[in-house]
Amino acid sequence: MIRLQIHRFHALLQACLITAVLFLLPGRTAAQIEPFSRLTLSASTVVNVHRGEFYDYWRSGPGAFLELSTPFYLGAIKIGVNFMPYEGREDELLDFTSGYSYLGWGLERDIWGDFRGTAGLLAGSFRFNFDDAESEKYRQSEAELCAGLSAGLKWQFLQSWSVDGRADYLRIFTAKPIDLLYLSIGCSRSFNTPDWLLELLR
Amino acid sequence: MTRRMHIIVIILFCATSAGSQAQAETWRQVITAQDIQRAGLVRLSDLYLLVDTWDAVSLDGFTWQAAPLGLTPGSSVPVILIDGQPVLGDPLAGLTLNALPLSVSDIDSVEIFTAPVLVNGCFSDAGLLHIHTRSAPPGVSLQGRYTVGQETGDPGPYRYTEFASANVDRIGADQSYGLSYGSDRFDIRGGFLRQDHYLSDPAMLARCSTINFNQNPKMEMRSQFAAASLHTTSWENRLLFGSTNFSRFLFHPPDGREIPTDDDLLILGLSGDVALTPTSSFQYTLQGQRRELDERANSAGLNFDWRQDIYRGHVEYRRRVGAVDAGIGLNLIRTETQSPYLPGDEVFDQADVYTTAAIPLSDRGNLQAALRAKSVDDETGFDALLRSGWQLTGRQRLTLGLAYAQILPPEQADIWTWRAWGYTFDGLYASAAGIQNPVNRLERLTAGLAWDMALRPDLKVEAGLTWRSMRGLTIVDQAAYPDPSLQALTTEAGLIPDVAGQSINLTGAVTWQSLPSLQHSWFAGVSSAVSGDDPFQDAFRAEPATRLSYTVRFSPPVTVSAWGKVTYLSAREWTAYDGIGDQTGEAYSSDIEDALLVDLALTNAFWQRRICASLIFRNLLNEESRCHPLGAAFDLTYFIQLDFTFDSLWQP
Numbered sequence: 001m002i003r004l005q006i007h008r009f010h011a012l013l014q015a016c017l018i019t020a021v022l023f024l025l026p027g028r029t030a031a032q033i034e035p036f037s038r039l040t041l042s043a044s045t046v047v048n049v050h051r052g053e054f055y056d057y058w059r060s061g062p063g064a065f066l067e068l069s070t071p072f073y074l075g076a077i078k079i080g081v082n083f084m085p086y087e088g089r090e091d092e093l094l095d096f097t098s099g100y101s102y103l104g105w106g107l108e109r110d111i112w113g114d115f116r117g118t119a120g121l122l123a124g125s126f127r128f129n130f131d132d133a134e135s136e137k138y139r140q141s142e143a144e145l146c147a148g149l150s151a152g153l154k155w156q157f158l159q160s161w162s163v164d165g166r167a168d169y170l171r172i173f174t175a176k177p178i179d180l181l182y183l184s185i186g187c188s189r190s191f192n193t194p195d196w197l198l199e200l201l202r
Numbered sequence: 203m204t205r206r207m208h209i210i211v212i213i214l215f216c217a218t219s220a221g222s223q224a225q226a227e228t229w230r231q232v233i234t235a236q237d238i239q240r241a242g243l244v245r246l247s248d249l250y251l252l253v254d255t256w257d258a259v260s261l262d263g264f265t266w267q268a269a270p271l272g273l274t275p276g277s278s279v280p281v282i283l284i285d286g287q288p289v290l291g292d293p294l295a296g297l298t299l300n301a302l303p304l305s306v307s308d309i310d311s312v313e314i315f316t317a318p319v320l321v322n323g324c325f326s327d328a329g330l331l332h333i334h335t336r337s338a339p340p341g342v343s344l345q346g347r348y349t350v351g352q353e354t355g356d357p358g359p360y361r362y363t364e365f366a367s368a369n370v371d372r373i374g375a376d377q378s379y380g381l382s383y384g385s386d387r388f389d390i391r392g393g394f395l396r397q398d399h400y401l402s403d404p405a406m407l408a409r410c411s412t413i414n415f416n417q418n419p420k421m422e423m424r425s426q427f428a429a430a431s432l433h434t435t436s437w438e439n440r441l442l443f444g445s446t447n448f449s450r451f452l453f454h455p456p457d458g459r460e461i462p463t464d465d466d467l468l469i470l471g472l473s474g475d476v477a478l479t480p481t482s483s484f485q486y487t488l489q490g491q492r493r494e495l496d497e498r499a500n501s502a503g504l505n506f507d508w509r510q511d512i513y514r515g516h517v518e519y520r521r522r523v524g525a526v527d528a529g530i531g532l533n534l535i536r537t538e539t540q541s542p543y544l545p546g547d548e549v550f551d552q553a554d555v556y557t558t559a560a561i562p563l564s565d566r567g568n569l570q571a572a573l574r575a576k577s578v579d580d581e582t583g584f585d586a587l588l589r590s591g592w593q594l595t596g597r598q599r600l601t602l603g604l605a606y607a608q609i610l611p612p613e614q615a616d617i618w619t620w621r622a623w624g625y626t627f628d629g630l631y632a633s634a635a636g637i638q639n640p641v642n643r644l645e646r647l648t649a650g651l652a653w654d655m656a657l658r659p660d661l662k663v664e665a666g667l668t669w670r671s672m673r674g675l676t677i678v679d680q681a682a683y684p685d686p687s688l689q690a691l692t693t694e695a696g697l698i699p700d701v702a703g704q705s706i707n708l709t710g711a712v713t714w715q716s717l718p719s720l721q722h723s724w725f726a727g728v729s730s731a732v733s734g735d736d737p738f739q740d741a742f743r744a745e746p747a748t749r750l751s752y753t754v755r756f757s758p759p760v761t762v763s764a765w766g767k768v769t770y771l772s773a774r775e776w777t778a779y780d781g782i783g784d785q786t787g788e789a790y791s792s793d794i795e796d797a798l799l800v801d802l803a804l805t806n807a808f809w810q811r812r813i814c815a816s817l818i819f820r821n822l823l824n825e826e827s828r829c830h831p832l833g834a835a836f837d838l839t840y841f842i843q844l845d846f847t848f849d850s851l852w853q854p
Contacts, residue, residue, distance in 0.1 A: 145838065174360065176358070176365040
């Protein structure tokens with residue numbers, strides 16, 4: 001129990017510290033772009049590094065996530081989806097693949113040169129797709145509310161391209177809450193929002 | 203029982219300004235479609251989230267009983283109107299908002315009266331909700347809503363470990379779609395609504411699944427609604443049609459558990475307002491309503507087999523004589539009830555005559571009065587309302603009021619009354635032993651005071667005090683015991699007649715518009731039974747004595763809006779279920795702990811507000827939130843809601 005508390009607190013503390021450092025460092029918030037005028041598509045590989053009680057039951061493999069973000073009236077909003085396999089450490093534990101779809105909001109801040117810090121909030125649905133063919137169909141998957149904090153660093157090496165590193169602390173609100181700490185690295189590309197989509201979003 | 207005449211100053215907040223901007227007054231509140239959208243209301247019962255002056259109770263999270271503070275929900279039934287037409291409750295099934303054939307998106311505004319009131323010939327001193335539906339925009343318009351939600355607390359991957367727990371299912375999906383056509387002279391609207399609600403809370407799952415052969419017991423509500431109006435500058439006639447099929451689990455109090463039931467409601471009504479002269483007008487309503495309770499598959503083969511038809515005719519004539527607005531009206535109501543469990547068809551006829559007057563007393567004050575004489579079956583009685591409002595200063599108002607109501611036995615009819623009258627449906631247990639005809643005339647006296655002041659243009663303060671005295675109450679004395687064979691409770695019930703008591707309710711509210719786009723509201727309410735018989739005081743403990751809330755509304759001039767509310771409800775106790783904890787190994791408890799509830803709604807509009815997407819959270823802190831000892835606990839729940847509105851797609 002104590003170990004679980006330390007891990008959970010540790011993960012949350014990491015996320016909060018990163019967020020606070022990013023926004024207390026000297027720098028300036030990225031200039032607010034007109035809402036919905038740009039789209040940024042990101043693809044990353046992700047691992048779960050949280051070593052709480054959940055890790056005693058399941059280990060995870062590397063996963064992937066896709067995210068689409070756009071400037072909002074303040075900061076940016078994003079939608080994304082994340083997939084990751086989990087394997088039970090004992091036979092009676094179900095293996096599953098997680099599908100986490102989320103809506104997020106965040107701020108960006110210029111740190112130094114081409115480097116920017118990001119921090120924000122996430123909320124979404126965490127779906128467990130169980131490897132449980134013997135059960136009724138409705139029991140082969142479950143979805144639960146998931147929410148968390150996100151903090152990251154972005155290196156814009158070209159005008160429309162950047163390399164992103166990020167840490168997401170997530171809590172899944174199952175009866176016994178599950179805490180995860182995702183670390184991801186990937187790249188993203190920005191482009192102007194098509195006119196038809198711009199009209200739809202505004 | 204002798205009658206007493208009470209000549210008192212009464213406060214009556216009549217429906218005189220239904221079209222006013224959204225506002226919260228101590229005794230009358232108007233909720234607009236914008237309020238509803240911003241707060242992310244999903245179902246009609248969510249309206250109670252926006253009303254601090256009422257208490258609402260539910261076992262299953264779908265069917266709610268509510269009443270103004272100072273009146274315990276279930277002991278008194280508020281009146282519900284849709285566009286001036288009452289939807290009348292049923293003694294067995296009651297009336298729950300979510301069973302109305304209306305979607306939240308059909309609403310233009312809702313008036314909620316906490317004080318005694320007379321609206322369209324309908325009197326209520328136990329609360330009144332008047333729902334005004336949207337009128338059709340010009341041309342053809344289309345609207346719809348899709349909502350899916352989920353309550354947290356699923357077991358997740360732990361289902362085969364020592365941390366296993368019951369699966370908590372999704373809420374919905376709820377869907378509603380509507381089509382309308384509007385023009386200068388007439389408009390017509392129609393739509394349908396579908397709502398699904400799963401009973402997966404551990405407190406209810408076992409007893410509902412065993413009686414329904416279903417491991418995932420579910421309630422389904424399907425309804426259709428249509429309305430049409432024909433209007434000119436001097437008259438308007440409205441037709442209203444609504445039909446609901448509600449496949450539900452109806453809580454049967456004598457059994458202390460739910461019985462699967464198909465609950466059908468049909469409403470058809472015609473109403474109109476006619477301006478006869480510049481100073482006189484005429485209003486009428488003709489309405490028929492049918493409510494049927496039929497069998498839904500269950501292991502006990504139980505069927506309420508109940509049908510109640512209600513026919514109502516109402517006329518009212520209003521005239522301005524000098525500075526006085528006066529009115530006189532007539533209601534004729536016939537109620538026909540059929541069931542093989544009754545000795546014969548039961549027919550009640552009700553007639554009442556009423557008169558109203560609004561009299562300016564000076565340039566700062568006015569007096570409104572209403573008196574209704576009624577005859578129900580072979581009983582007669584009367585109700586009286588009096589209100590006086592005063593503009594003390596340019597920014598300060600004071601209203602004083604008094605109401606006296608006699609609720610005759612046929613008007614109080616509930617399951618216990620009907621059992622005493624010979625309804626022999628026993629449910630699972632024959633627990634009607636010893637019930638004589640216990641229901642007497644109920645008298646209720648309500649006195650109130652309301653004060654409000656605009657300290658600044660952006661800051662308003664309100665305070666209210668209501669005192670109620672009741673006598674002739676019939677309190678159910680019910681003891682519950684666990685029955686493991688059905689994972690239910692068996693009850694022994696008796697009725698305690700002629701209970702008397704007095705309650706007091708004190709409220710205060712502050713509203714501050716700190717920025718053009720940011721509004722804060724604080725509310726505090728205290729209710730208590732101040733004196734009376736022990737059964738009255740015991741029953742009153744089922745209502746939270748203290749209610750506090752803080753609401754923030756953020757609506758900047760862009761497409762996004764946010765709404766948040768923090769509510770504190772003090773603990774409550776259901777004395778009828780004393781000892782249930784020991785008997786069931788703490789599976790149930792008569793004590794409901796206090797709760798701090800946080801609700802949040804975030805909405806963004808797209809495509810020039812044709813589409814709105816909302817993310818809604820209820821009970822964000824995941825408090826143990828339960829209203830009833832036998833009912834579900836409502837954990838942290840989230841909803842995703844999509845609204846689309848395409849007004850005036852085509853115009854001739």
